[in-house]
Amino acid sequence: xxxxxxxxxxxxxxxxxxxxxxxxxxxxxxxxxxxxxxxxxxxxxxxxxxxxxxxxxxxxxxxxxxxxxxxxxxxxxxxxxxxxxxxxxxxxxxxxxxxxxxxxxxxxxxxxxxxxxxxxxxxxxxxxxxxxxxxxxxxxxxxxxxxxxxxxxxxxxxxxxxxxxxxxxxxxxxxxxxxxxxxxxxxxxxxxxxxxxxxxxxxxxxxxxxxxxxxxxxxxxxxxxxxxxxxxxxxxxxxxxxxxxxxxxxxxxxxxxxxxxxxxxxxxxxxxxxxxxxxxxxxxxxxxxxxxxxxxxxxxxxxxxxxxxxxxxxxxxxxxxxxxxxxxxxxxxxxxxxxxxxxxxxxxxxxxxxxxxxxxxxxxxxxxxxxxxxxxxxxxxxxxxxxxxxxxxxxxxxxxxxxxxxxxxxxxxxxxxxxxxxxxxxxxx
Numbered sequence: 001x002x003x004x005x006x007x008x009x010x011x012x013x014x015x016x017x018x019x020x021x022x023x024x025x026x027x028x029x030x031x032x033x034x035x036x037x038x039x040x041x042x043x044x045x046x047x048x049x050x051x052x053x054x055x056x057x058x059x060x061x062x063x064x065x066x067x068x069x070x071x072x073x074x075x076x077x078x079x080x081x082x083x084x085x086x087x088x089x090x091x092x093x094x095x096x097x098x099x100x101x102x103x104x105x106x107x108x109x110x111x112x113x114x115x116x117x118x119x120x121x122x123x124x125x126x127x128x129x130x131x132x133x134x135x136x137x138x139x140x141x142x143x144x145x146x147x148x149x150x151x152x153x154x155x156x157x158x159x160x161x162x163x164x165x166x167x168x169x170x171x172x173x174x175x176x177x178x179x180x181x182x183x184x185x186x187x188x189x190x191x192x193x194x195x196x197x198x199x200x201x202x203x204x205x206x207x208x209x210x211x212x213x214x215x216x217x218x219x220x221x222x223x224x225x226x227x228x229x230x231x232x233x234x235x236x237x238x239x240x241x242x243x244x245x246x247x248x249x250x251x252x253x254x255x256x257x258x259x260x261x262x263x264x265x266x267x268x269x270x271x272x273x274x275x276x277x278x279x280x281x282x283x284x285x286x287x288x289x290x291x292x293x294x295x296x297x298x299x300x301x302x303x304x305x306x307x308x309x310x311x312x313x314x315x316x317x318x319x320x321x322x323x324x325x326x327x328x329x330x331x332x333x334x335x336x337x338x339x340x341x342x343x344x345x346x347x348x349x350x351x352x353x354x355x356x357x358x359x360x361x362x363x364x365x366x367x368x369x370x371x372x373x374x375x376x377x378x379x380x381x382x383x384x385x386x387x388x389x390x391x392x393x394x395x396x397x398x399x400x401x402x403x404x405x406x407x408x409x410x411x412x413x414x415x416x417x418x419x420x421x422x423x424x425x426x427x428x429x
Contacts, residue, residue: 001050004104007037008097009117012393015386016125016165017155019140022384027090030385034093037100056102056399057345061338062095068331069294078293079300087295090385098392108402111361114393115172119193122169126200129154129162133203153204156384163209164381166201167371168390170194171216175364177240178224181356195243208375216371223363227350273317273378279304280316283325291328300325315383319376322383342369345399358402365398 011033015021021030044050069088071077078084105111132142132154139145140152150157156165173194176182182190201209217240282304283292292300298314305313316322324332346366353359372381372391381387 001044001104001106004037004041004100005110005114007033007040008101008104008393009114011037011097012386012389013121015389016121018386020156020161020384020386021389022157027086027385030389031089031093034096034100038096041100041103050103054102054106056396057341058338058395058399059095059099059102061334061341062091062098064334064337065327065331066091066095068290068327068334072290072293072327077290079296080293083295083299084293091294094385094388094392097389098396101393101396102400105396105400106403108355108358108361108404111397111400111402112357114397115176115361115364118169119173119190122166122197123193125154125162126166126197129200130196130203154200159204160206160208160375160379161381161384161387162204163201163206163212164372164375164379164384164387165390166197166204167209167212167216167375168368168387168394170197170201170213171220171367171371172361172364172394174217174240175220175224175360175367176357178220179228179356179360179363181360191243208378212371212375215374216367219367219370220363223350223367227353227359227363275307276301276313276316277318277321279306280318280321280325282306284321284328287325287328289328290330291324291326294326294331297322297326315380317379319380319382322380339373342395342399349399349401353402355402355404358404361402362398365394368394369398 011030014033015026015030018026018029021027041050045053066088069084069091073081073084073088105114132152135142136152140155140157146152146157148157151159153159153162156162173190176190177187177194180187198213201213279301280297283297283300286304297316298312301313302308316325320335323335327334346362346369349362350359350366353362369391372387376382382391
């Protein structure tokens with residue numbers, strides 16, 4: 001399983017660095033990589049190394065949505081069959097990687113390594129984004145032309161999708177810091193890995209991303225207090241917030257606010273977003289049962305557009321509305337099942353977690369998922385393969401049991417050794 005864990009982390013890093021894996025070549029690499037890892041897992045299962053198949057109810061929802069797309073494709077119910085076929089391949093790869101993550105990450109130690117990998121990856125990508133921001137020459141990675149425009153940050157063409165990545169990573173570090181779940185000598189390094197991406201988020205000046213971040217941070221503090229009602233946790237949360245404020249002030253809150261104003265002139269306006277969502281709902285009303293076909297919103301939208309401005313609309317800027325438009329009530333039902341299973345499964349893990357590290361991992365992952373789900377009301381992060389992949393990994397973390405394979409703590413062994421003589425004495429008596 002170690003090879004599968006390494007493969008999943010490698011594909012995640014690749015998909016983020018390859019502009020979110022939104023181009024055909026990078027999507028193909030992600031899909032082929034998922035297929036190779038699935039074959040390897042099959043070999044492990046056939047040889048008896050991985051006989052136990054772990055299940056997660058959210059797999060049923062993902063499989064149901066995949067089945068809807070398959071019915072649309074083979075039943076010729078999709079408006080553009082080719083686009084639905086592409087989405088089926090993409091969804092298949094993400095579903096496979098979600099399944100393999102549930103199988104490969106079994107113990108607290110497995111997830112511990114993943115969280116460290118995630119924080120280091122987020123730090124490096126954010127550092128690259130900051131460097132590129134201050135030395136930007138109009139090209140991605142300083143050499144690749146922006147053929148279709150955009151407001152890039154880091155490896156992402158759209159700064160809002162960089163913000164989505166940060167939203168999915170930072171809450172894990174915040175939860176560990178607030179709960180002090182790692183040894184004290186590692187907390188300073190953890191703080192650096194966590195705080196730099198927050199600074200990059202403010203430089204990117206994504207309104208939805210910043211709101212999602214504060215929502216995630218609030219969830220971390222509230223859930224920590226509910227599970228461990230101690231003033232120390234609240235004090236730690238306040239200290240983290242003060243440090244974040246200091247970092248933002250050091251980077252310069254004025255330029256960040258100026259970027260808000262300048263970017264709003266370049267990107268889709270709030271009024272236009274609302275119009276696109278309303279017109280997408282008109283598509284849903286016209287195709288209520290199975291929608292127009294997964295991945296077809298760009299081709300179908302012009303027929304239902306009420307205000308034409310000459311721009312191509314490739315997404316509804318609302319993941320929930322787009323799901324209804326493309327897959328109808330049936331797809332919406334599976335989406336609702338997924339969310340219900342996520343909230344129920346995550347809450348169950350939060351209530352039974354005893355180990356501070358276990359609890360911190362679950363709080364961070366669940367808060368990260370909620371951050372992106374909130375951002376999805378005004379954006380389409382879940383249609384960016386790298387962010388959808390990272391979201392599913394955090395979903396797996398939020399809803400998975402984490403038994404530890406380590407031996408009992410020294411304090412527990414000392415307690416046992418002290419109680420044994422008393423038990424022997426009472427036996428002799």
